[in-house]
Structures are given as C-alpha cells and as structure tokens.
Amino acid sequence: MAESTHFYELFQPTHYNVYLDINRATKVIAGTSTITGDAKQTSIAIHQKFMTISAVKADGKDVPFTFDDQSEGIHIDLGKTGETTVAIDFTAPLTDSMMGIYPSYYELNGEKKELIGTQFETTAARQAFPCVDEPEAKATFDLAIKFDEHEGETVISNMPEVKVINGVHYFDTTVRMSSYLIAFAFGEMQSKLTTTKSGVKVGVFSTKAHQPKELDFALDIAKRSIEFYEDFYQTPYPLPHSWQLALPDFSAGAMENWGLVTYREAYLVLDPDNTSFETKQRVATVIAHELAHQWFGDLVTMKWWDDLWLNESFANMMEYVAIDAIEPDWHIWEVFQTSEAPMALQRDATDGVQSVHVQVEDPAEIDALFDGAIVYAKGARMLVMVRALIGDDALRAGLKNYFATHHYGNATGADLWAALGAASGMDVGAIMNSWLEQPGYPVVSAAVGDGKLTITQQQFFVGEGKDAGRQWQVPLNGNYDAVPEILADKSVTLGDYAELRQTNGQPFRLNVGNNSHFIVKYDDTLLQDILANLDGLDAIAQLQLLQDLRLLAEGRQISYAAIVPLLSRFGVSHSTVVNDVLYGVAGNLRKFVTPDSAEEKALRTLFDRLSAKQVDRLGWTPKADESNDDQLTRPFVLNAALYAKNPESIAAAHKLFVANQDNLAGLPASVRVFILANEVENFSDATIFDQLLNDYRKSSDASYKADLAAALPTTGDAALLAKLIGVFEDADTVKPQDLRAWYRGVLNNSKGEQAAWDWIRNDWQWLEDTVGGDMEFTTYITVTTGVFHTPERLAEFKAFFEPKLNTPGLTREITMDTKVIETRVALIEDEKTAVNEAVAQAVK
Numbered sequence: 028m029a030e031s032t033h034f035y036e037l038f039q040p041t042h043y044n045v046y047l048d049i050n051r052a053t054k055v056i057a058g059t060s061t062i063t064g065d066a067k068q069t070s071i072a073i074h075q076k077f078m079t080i081s082a083v084k085a086d087g088k089d090v091p092f093t094f095d096d097q098s099e100g101i102h103i104d105l106g107k108t109g110e111t112t113v114a115i116d117f118t119a120p121l122t123d124s125m126m127g128i129y130p131s132y133y134e135l136n137g138e139k140k141e142l143i144g145t146q147f148e149t150t151a152a153r154q155a156f157p158c159v160d161e162p163e164a165k166a167t168f169d170l171a172i173k174f175d176e177h178e179g180e181t182v183i184s185n186m187p188e189v190k191v192i193n194g195v196h197y198f199d200t201t202v203r204m205s206s207y208l209i210a211f212a213f214g215e216m217q218s219k220l221t222t223t224k225s226g227v228k229v230g231v232f233s234t235k236a237h238q239p240k241e242l243d244f245a246l247d248i249a250k251r252s253i254e255f256y257e258d259f260y261q262t263p264y265p266l267p268h269s270w271q272l273a274l275p276d277f278s279a280g281a282m283e284n285w286g287l288v289t290y291r292e293a294y295l296v297l298d299p300d301n302t303s304f305e306t307k308q309r310v311a312t313v314i315a316h317e318l319a320h321q322w323f324g325d326l327v328t329m330k331w332w333d334d335l336w337l338n339e340s341f342a343n344m345m346e347y348v349a350i351d352a353i354e355p356d357w358h359i360w361e362v363f364q365t366s367e368a369p370m371a372l373q374r375d376a377t378d379g380v381q382s383v384h385v386q387v388e389d390p391a392e393i394d395a396l397f398d399g400a401i402v403y404a405k406g407a408r409m410l411v412m413v414r415a416l417i418g419d420d421a422l423r424a425g426l427k428n429y430f431a432t433h434h435y436g437n438a439t440g441a442d443l444w445a446a447l448g449a450a451s452g453m454d455v456g457a458i459m460n461s462w463l464e465q466p467g468y469p470v471v472s473a474a475v476g477d478g479k480l481t482i483t484q485q486q487f488f489v490g491e492g493k494d495a496g497r498q499w500q501v502p503l504n505g506n507y508d509a510v511p512e513i514l515a516d517k518s519v520t521l522g523d524y525a526e527l528r529q530t531n532g533q534p535f536r537l538n539v540g541n542n543s544h545f546i547v548k549y550d551d552t553l554l555q556d557i558l559a560n561l562d563g564l565d566a567i568a569q570l571q572l573l574q575d576l577r578l579l580a581e582g583r584q585i586s587y588a589a590i591v592p593l594l595s596r597f598g599v600s601h602s603t604v605v606n607d608v609l610y611g612v613a614g615n616l617r618k619f620v621t622p623d624s625a626e627e628k629a630l631r632t633l634f635d636r637l638s639a640k641q642v643d644r645l646g647w648t649p650k651a652d653e654s655n656d657d658q659l660t661r662p663f664v665l666n667a668a669l670y671a672k673n674p675e676s677i678a679a680a681h682k683l684f685v686a687n688q689d690n691l692a693g694l695p696a697s698v699r700v701f702i703l704a705n706e707v708e709n710f711s712d713a714t715i716f717d718q719l720l721n722d723y724r725k726s727s728d729a730s731y732k733a734d735l736a737a738a739l740p741t742t743g744d745a746a747l748l749a750k751l752i753g754v755f756e757d758a759d760t761v762k763p764q765d766l767r768a769w770y771r772g773v774l775n776n777s778k779g780e781q782a783a784w785d786w787i788r789n790d791w792q793w794l795e796d797t798v799g800g801d802m803e804f805t806t807y808i809t810v811t812t813g814v815f816h817t818p819e820r821l822a823e824f825k826a827f828f829e830p831k832l833n834t835p836g837l838t839r840e841i842t843m844d845t846k847v848i849e850t851r852v853a854l855i856e857d858e859k860t861a862v863n864e865a866v867a868q869a870v871k
C-alpha cells in the first residue's frame with residue numbers, strides 16, 4: 028500500500044470554533060471552521076469533502092490554498108510553523124446520503140417531516156466542516172448552529188446548549204475528543220429523561236410519530252447500563268448527559284457519538300406492551316454496546332483505524348457483560364453463543380479473510396474494515412478468551428489503569444495488553460497476538476492412537492485454503508486435568524486414554540463453555556463416547572457439538588449426511604440454544620434439495636417430525652408467565668412447522684390472521700411474522716398483499732415493519748414479487764436503510780430469485796449512488812452470496828462482480844464471496860445424493 032501522510036503530522040488542532048448555518052429548504056450548509064493548533068510544517072492540510080471553500084485565513088490574514096480531492100484535503104500555505112489559528116469559510120450540500128449532516132424523513136398525521144441528524148464515523152465529519160478528521164487529532168470543540176427553525180423544534184448535541192443569540196444555538200465546550208464522535212440533531216422531537224445515581228442526565232429522544240411509552244424501555248436500560256459501567260470500569264461517565272436519539276434514516280445499527288448516541292429506530296424505541304423478548308434483548312444489547320463505547324472508544328480512542336477492533340471487539344463483549352449484570356435472568360450469553368460465535372467461526376474459516384488487526388489507509392478501505400463477523404464477533408470472542416484467562420478482578424483493575432493512563436487520548440492494542448498484563452501478571456500480549464494478527468482459527472483434533480490421547484492444532488478452512496503453517500496459543504479448557512491451559516505447540520500427547528477415561532469418569536471434551544475461538548474434531552472413539560452421554564451435556568455443550576459437526580461438514584472433514592441421523596436426538600430439547608443450532612443445521616439442508624422435488628418433500632417431513640411435539644407443547648399463542656426458553660424456542664418450531672407445510676399449523680396461523688385482520692400490528696409480536704408469512708404464502712390475493720404493503724408504508728412500529736418486510740417476499744405470485752421490486756427504489760415505501768432486507772427476502776424466494784438478481788445487476792449504479800458511501804454497502808454482495816448455490820449462479824456472480832474487483836473497499840468481499848459460492852456448489856455436487864438419502868432414511 029502506498030505511503031500516505033496523516034494530516035495530523037502536519038497540523039495538530041487543539042480547539043475548534045465551528046459555526047454552521049443549515050438550510051433544509053435550499054439544502055445548503057454554510058459555515059466557518061476556525062481551528063487553533065500547532066503547525067508542524069509551513070504547508071498543512073485540512074480535510075474536506077464535497078465542499079466549496081471561499082476563503083482561508085491564517086491568524087486573520089488571507090493565505091493561499093489548493094484543493095486535492097484525491098486526499099480529501101485543502102492544502103494551505105501558512106508560511107510559518109507553530110501555533111496558528113486557521114479560519115475556513117465553506118459551503119456544502121445537504122444530501123440524503125445518510126453520511127455527514129443529513130435529513131431523515133418521516134410522516135406525522137399524514138404530513139411529511141424532516142429530522143436532521145449526523146453520522147461522521149469513519150470519515151464524514153469532513154463533509155460537515157473542515158477539520159483534521161483523524162481519530163488521533165483530538166481537540167475541544169465549540170459548536171454554534173443556526174437553521175431554518177420553526178416553532179416547536181429542538182436541537183441537541185454532545186454537550187448541553189448554553190445560550191441562543193439571534194437564532195444561533197451555542198453548545199458548551201466539549202472535552203478533548205475525536206472529530207468522528209461529534210454529533211447534533213434538530214427537528215420536532217419528544218424525549219424522556221432521568222438521572223443516574225451519580226447525577227448523569229440520561230435521555231431518550233425520538234420523533235413524535237412514536238407513542239411516548241415507546242421510549243421507556245430504552246431509558247431504563249440506558250440508565251442502568253451507565254450505572255453498571257461506572258462501577259465496572261471504576262471511572263465516572265465523563266460528560267454531563269447521555270442522550271439516545273432514534274433517527275428514522277440510519278445506515279448502521281447505532282453510533283456511539285459521545286453524549287449523543289444515534290440509533291436506528293428499530294434498535295431504540297419499542298412498544299413495551301407488544302414486543303418479543305428477542306427484540307428486547309437485541310435493543311438492550313445495542314444500547315449497552317454504544318454506552319460501553321462512551322469510555323472504550325470515546326474517552327480512550329484507537330490511535331488509527333487499524334486498531335478499530337479495540338473499539339468494536341471490546342464494546343461487543345461488554346454489551347453482554349453489562350446486560351448479564353443488569354438482567355441476569357435473561358442468560359444473554361446464550362445469544363452470544365447463537366449469534367456471534369457461529370458468525371465468527373463461519374467467516375473466519377474462509378481463506379482470504381482479514382485478521383482482526385488490519386493495516387489500512389484509504390477511506391474506502393477503512394469502511395470495509397467494519398466486518399461484523401471479524402472485527403466485532405471474532406474480536407469479542409478473543410476478549411472473552413482474555414476475560415476467562417485473567418478473571419474479572421484483573422480485567423477491571425487493568426481497565427481502570429488503562430482509562431487513567433490514556434483518558435482524553437489515544438491508545439493501541441499493545442497499550443491494552445500492557446494494562447491487562449500488569450493487572451494479571453500474565454503475558455496477555457503474547458497469547459493474544461497469535462489471534463489478533465493472524466486470520467483464521469484452528470481445528471483442534473483429539474484422537475486416540477496406540478492407546479494414547481493426542482491433541483493437534485491445524486488451521487481450519489471451509490473451501491480451498493493455503494496452509495501457511497499458522498499456529499495459535501489456544502486456551503483449551505479441557506475437562507481432564509491432564510489438558511494444559513494453553514496449547515502453544517502443534518501437538519501434545521496427554522497420556523494413556525483408557526487410564527484418563529477411567530480417572531475422569533466422563534467423556535473427554537475440549538473448549539468447555541465454548542469460549543475459545545476454535546472447533547474440535549473428535550475421532551470416532553471420543554465422539555461416540557460423547558454421543559452416548561448426550562443427556563449429560565448442558566445446552567451450550569450440545570450447541571457446540573452440533574455446530575462443530577456442521578462446520579467440519581462444510582470443511583469436508585466429515586460427511587454432511589452423517590449429521591442428519593443425529594438431528595432427532597436434539598429435537599426434544601426445551602433449550603433455546605439447542606433449538607437455534609438444530610434448526611440452523613436443518614435449514615442448511617435446504618440447499619441440497621431442488622424446489623418442488625421429492626427430496627424437498629422428504630425434507631419437509633423431517634422438519635415436521637422434528638417440530639411437531641414442540642408445536643403441540645408450545646402452541647401458536649404465547650402464554651402468560653412462560654419461561655424465557657419457551658418464548659424464544661416457539662419461533663423456531665413454528666417456522667419449521669410452516670416450512671413442513673403442517674396442515675394444523677397452517678390452519679392455526681390463518682385463523683389468527685382472520686381474527687385479527689383489523690389490527691394485525693396487535694398480533695403477539697413473537698409469532699406475528701409467521702402468521703403474516705403464512706397468509707402471504709398460502710392464502711393471500713392482491714388485495715391482502717396491498718393492504719400489508721400499505722401497512723408497511725404507514726406504520727412507525729419498526730418491529731411490525733420488519734415482520735411485514737420478511738413476510739411479503741414469501742409470495743409465490745410473480746406479479747406481486749415484481750410489484751415489490753418496483754418499490755425498491757421508492758424511498759417513500761422502502762427506506763434505503765431497509766432495502767437490503769427486502770432484497771434478501773425476494774432473492775431467497777426461489778420464485779423471486781431471478782427477478783431480484785436481475786434488479787441488482789441492472790441497477791447497481793443506482794445502488795452505489797444511493798448507499799455506496801456507507802459501511803454497509805458490501806453486505807449486498809454478502810447477502811447475494813448467502814443465497815447462491817448453483818453452478819449457473821456462480822458463473823453469473825463472477826461475470827458481474829469480477830470486473831468490479833478493483834473497486835476500493837469491494838476487493839476482499841468479492842474475492843471471499845466467490846470462494847464461498849464455489850465451495851458451496853462443490854459441496855452440493857459431491858454430497859447431494861448422500862444427504863438426501865440420509866433425509867429419506869430419517870423419515871422412513
């Protein structure tokens with residue numbers, strides 16, 4: 028990669044005075060950015076993007092400047108070094124890109140309204156005002172905002188408003204912070220406020236399109252999360268307030284702007300009287316994630332984007348630590364096991380995946396770093412390993428020290444390892460660097476040979492992989508005392524197996540608790556021993572067993588067909604995590620069958636056998652006071668029953684639809700999507716379809732909208748599917764932030780696949796123009812990859828995406844995804860017959 032200079036090396040800002048005049052009617056932002064700092068050279072550079080600059084003054088005098096769009100900078104000739112105040116007058120467009128300063132659109136009582144908000148991470152603060160837009164360039168900011176204001180509007184920012192003069196709102200000086208964490212918003216808002224034990228004001232803000240009660244859940248979680256972190260980190264929350272704001276248009280999930288966190292509406296506001304437990308868990312973890320960042324990310328920030336994982340991996344672990352502490356009955360770590368762990372294991376098994384720590388310079392490449400499976404999920408698993416190794420006392424002591432040393436400054440991964448190492452007396456860095464700097468993970472094989480039990484590590488691949496001889500320091504968590512804490516070498520022999528088995532009195536197992544980032548391949552002796560004692564395994568161990576077997580099958584180390592006969596043994600479990608992995612594995616079998624074939628019919632029967640007893644036990648309607656496990660398991664079994672075309676279930680769902688036709692949003696939220704999908708798939712006509720699509724347009728209930736977006740694409744009617752694709756580019760119906768879910772829905776329907784694929788190929792340019800600037804863009808490729816499984820689609824995928832291989836930010840995704848589809852096509856080709864035979868045997 029070409030050498031590039033960080034602007035911070037040329038000019039180090041200490042304080043900003045930013046004045047912004049934002050006009051929604053003319054869609055123009057005008058302003059002045061006045062930056063005081065230390066010029067290290069006589070020629071400096073300040074970031075800007077899409078701006079018109081009318082004047083640049085240094086210490087009050089006009090100075091020459093040039094533009095350079097390539098580096099997104101203004102180059103300024105100061106003619107001096109040392110302390111200088113640079114004032115830049117600029118104008119910029121107010122666009123709908125969901126980056127920089129942008130409008131969100133919504134309707135209130137039939138009237139169209141706008142709420143202006145911001146999204147600056149990673150490199151979009153430079154679209155709002157000229158600045159040294161790098162995480163290391165921390166400074167204090169005085170923000171003054173004027174806008175075409177009308178009565179009833181509010182403006183909020185990182186810090187409290189201190190005065191309003193001639194329509195200009197002035198905010199208190201910020202603490203020393205990075206530009207990407209600045210935020211503000213204005214428009215008509217409602218809010219609910221409370222105060223933490225330590226006196227921090229906590230608030231939840233949304234448009235008035237929501238009922239006031241929809242703010243309550245988030246307010247409670249936010250308040251208790253901050254109280255938890257103040258205690259856990261032993262470091263006070265550093266600002267006077269913590270606002271949470273729901274924006275109707277928002278590209279990511281949420282953004283940790285310091286003191287003003289922004290969220291998708293779906294991840295903040297919810298109806299406390301009708302929201303599924305699963306959705307509540309998700310909203311709570313998102314809030315806890317963003318609030319973890321207020322210290323880890325905001326108070327102490329990564330020095331450069333290569334250490335993005337410091338922010339994200341950590342927050343991704345802490346969201347579970349926090350929710351587990353404030354809602355222990357939720358068993359939230361089970362969600363970690365069913366979502367983050369498999370996501371990380373799947374993606375990290377493809378050769379060409381990025382490591383958690385990645386060198387990066389180009390802004391487009393920085394956005395591509397936000398790989399949910401790696402920087403978030405794998406990184407969080409890494410930190411879970413660290414936590415398990417050093418324990419909470421050392422973790423907390425180390426963190427306290429880390430915050431005290433680096434607060435209002437920046438840090439690298441080495442700084443964190445040093446702090447945790449000092450607190451624990453362990454060489455944390457040496458252990459963790461093998462995970463941080465290397466892509467992939469090992470499969471640890473456990474085998475009995477010549478009577479000896481031996482364990483061996485080797486990199487695990489799904490698909491073709493080049494074995495580079497990588498080794499990891501693997502925390503083994505074995506259940507026999509003879510197992511070392513860390514496997515640092517390629518292989519270790521534990522001793523005589525018969526003796527070990529006798530002494531320990533239970534089957535041999537590794538990675539107990541599933542907290543280390545590796546999978547286990549037991550030889551037949553050991554696997555049969557575990558399967559013979561299946562009932563003695565807890566739910567996490569059962570999940571792990573099935574998950575590892577599935578991965579080994581994807582990696583062609585065992586046959587996929589061998590897993591099929593095991594499934595029925597897990598179908599009786601009342602545990603959510605077991606049902607989650609069971610139906611995940613069963614769902615994977617769908618790629619082996621052709622639509623409307625005898626094989627598909629047999630597979631549907633298998634689903635029916637697996638789910639029937641559970642459907643009887645749980646029923647279609649949630650009961651008061653049922654266990655969390657029952658609430659969370661019901662969706663899996665109902666979904667399976669509908670796939671199975673179970674007539675009683677189809678009739679039961681239809682009955683519920685008819686009885687609630689006038690208030691479908693009021694159907695129990697945890698089963699609503701299945702009732703809607705059943706109706707669309709099996710009963711609906713164009714009238715009902717249009718009614719549901721209209722509900723989607725009108726509703727402000729994000730979870731009901733998500734259900735409709737999942738249900739409508741299940742129709743088998745080509746004309747209705749064409750109608751859906753027809754609204755993909757109509758932002759009044761489908762907001763660009765929600766389009767990916769619609770696209771996936773239609774693509775995933777065998778009757779809509781061709782039309783959806785044609786749409787994305789024909790309108791790729793439109794898609795790039797609309798959402799190309801944001802960090803979620805590459806996931807359109809990932810979603811496509813998730814569906815494709817035939818040689819024809821593979822060829823079409825290559826023909827379309829290979830010419831785009833050199834597009835910055837897309838290279839890795841296209842390369843990896845091509846490999847993923849190739850691998851899947853080969854697997855199906857090789858194992859289809861055996862898998863379908865195994866299914867036929869299982870349902871005989």
Ligand SMILES: [Zn+2]
Pocket residue numbers: 283316317320338339342
């Ligand atoms: Zn985050």
